[in-house]
Amino acid sequence: MTQHAFYEILTQVQIDHYLFQVTWSVASGESCILWICDETSMQGFEALGRFSHFDKRDILEFIVRYVSNPSLQEEISKRRFEHHLEHLPTTVFEEIDRMDFRQKEEAFRNLFNLDSVIDKAVDLGWKRRIMAKKFHPDSGGSHKSMTIINEGYDLLSSGKKTS
Numbered sequence: 001m002t003q004h005a006f007y008e009i010l011t012q013v014q015i016d017h018y019l020f021q022v023t024w025s026v027a028s029g030e031s032c033i034l035w036i037c038d039e040t041s042m043q044g045f046e047a048l049g050r051f052s053h054f055d056k057r058d059i060l061e062f063i064v065r066y067v068s069n070p071s072l073q074e075e076i077s078k079r080r081f082e083h084h085l086e087h088l089p090t091t092v093f094e095e096i097d098r099m100d101f102r103q104k105e106e107a108f109r110n111l112f113n114l115d116s117v118i119d120k121a122v123d124l125g126w127k128r129r130i131m132a133k134k135f136h137p138d139s140g141g142s143h144k145s146m147t148i149i150n151e152g153y154d155l156l157s158s159g160k161k162t163s
Contacts, residue, residue, distance in 0.1 A: 018036060033050055
């Protein structure tokens with residue numbers, strides 16, 4: 001087991017292009033955190049889930065289910081994206097609206113929670129639908145927020161660069 005200043009790596013597993021790590025820290029109490037790094041599309045580890053205690057068998061069974069089940073991968077991706085939206089600053093749409101055209105591409109990547117390189121396989125449509133449920137005027141959002149979401153979707157899905 002590897003010990004770092006803030007956490008301890010309990011185990012690591014690699015399946016195909018996925019690298020998983022299970023860590024424990026004092027801050028996480030009795031639970032442990034499962035991290036994932038998809039070497040084809042991620043630049044580092046991202047938290048995938050939390051287990052109430054370290055049971056290697058349960059964790060390995062979950063990892064195998066995750067790797068072999070595209071529906072589970074999609075469901076977890078949607079939950080992680082919803083979590084990302086919950087932590088957006090309340091002023092994000094006003095800030096993007098004030099940006100010039102060249103600055104907007106990076107802001108849209110952040111809004112849609114994308115890496116620096118857009119993976120052509122990423123379906124931006126489901127991310128736009130989730131944002132619409134949260135930010136549509138009929139759901140308490142505004143016309144401006146939906147305009148910016150749609151502008152970001154159009155720019156990112158077209159694959160055009162702003163520079």
